[in-house]
Amino acid sequence: MMPNHDVAHDAPEWLATPPGRYVLDKEQAYFDRTVADIFGYNALQLGLPRADLLKASRIPFRLKADPTAPVALRADFRDLPIAANSIDLVVLAHVLEFSADPHQVLREVARVLLPEGHLLIAGFNPWSPWGWRRTFGRRTGYPWNGRFINLPRLKDWLRLLELEISGGQMCCYTPPFTAEKSLQRFGFLDAAGDRWWPITGGVYFLQAVKRVRGMRLIMPKWSDRLAPKEDLVSVPKKVRQPEEALVTRSGMTHSQ
Numbered sequence: 001m002m003p004n005h006d007v008a009h010d011a012p013e014w015l016a017t018p019p020g021r022y023v024l025d026k027e028q029a030y031f032d033r034t035v036a037d038i039f040g041y042n043a044l045q046l047g048l049p050r051a052d053l054l055k056a057s058r059i060p061f062r063l064k065a066d067p068t069a070p071v072a073l074r075a076d077f078r079d080l081p082i083a084a085n086s087i088d089l090v091v092l093a094h095v096l097e098f099s100a101d102p103h104q105v106l107r108e109v110a111r112v113l114l115p116e117g118h119l120l121i122a123g124f125n126p127w128s129p130w131g132w133r134r135t136f137g138r139r140t141g142y143p144w145n146g147r148f149i150n151l152p153r154l155k156d157w158l159r160l161l162e163l164e165i166s167g168g169q170m171c172c173y174t175p176p177f178t179a180e181k182s183l184q185r186f187g188f189l190d191a192a193g194d195r196w197w198p199i200t201g202g203v204y205f206l207q208a209v210k211r212v213r214g215m216r217l218i219m220p221k222w223s224d225r226l227a228p229k230e231d232l233v234s235v236p237k238k239v240r241q242p243e244e245a246l247v248t249r250s251g252m253t254h255s256q
């Protein structure tokens with residue numbers, strides 16, 4: 001059964017376990033690297049409210065939103081109380097696979113993003129040992145009670161919303177062992193995963209940019225404004241009073 005809200009209530013407990021810490025460490029490293037190179041004035045984090053995925057961002061105003069967690073903004077991700085075209089960066093961490101209406105969540109994200117604003121998504125990959133664990137194991141507890149979304153489907157959703165994919169990456173190639181020693185023993189898979197089996201990472205990242213068709217910057221024609229006018233000649237004129245208008249080269253007057 002899908003949750004009633006766009007949040008997994010048992011995520012904090014799972015993130016404190018060895019596999020949860022393993023995933024969060026990998027994701028934190030990715031977001032730290034990526035958000036540091038995105039600029040603007042306003043950034044928004046949706047999902048994983050206990051983690052600070054924007055801590056490396058240079059954007060001055062950073063906000064977390066969540067339906068239930070004690071954060072700055074309590075809000076349903078399907079109906080964000082945020083003005084349209086106002087956010088430069090949105091981080092969407094494991095929200096879509098636990099939402100009853102993931103496409104509506106993406107529509108809201110596209111609405112609040114500024115043109116040329118950035119979206120970063122983290123999701124569990126169904127075509128990985130993590131996805132196979134969900135398919136063939138018990139679907140109880142986080143993250144196995146979510147609905148993992150295929151990358152091709154997610155990319156189609158983004159294109160429909162005019163969110164142009166600009167980057168992506170996989171991580172977490174080690175199978176979802178519950179013991180710390182097993183995770184460490186198979187840690188070598190992370191070093192080889194991107195090279196030998198890049199599509200089997202347990203977590204995928206997508207970076208997208210909001211494109212607005214037909215939008216272009218209108219710039220003044222400075223060259224035309226500054227070009228000398230050949231038909232104008234400076235003509236001296238005697239000024240009787242200080243308050244008298246000044247005569248410009250074009251012969252027009254400007255009142256003081």
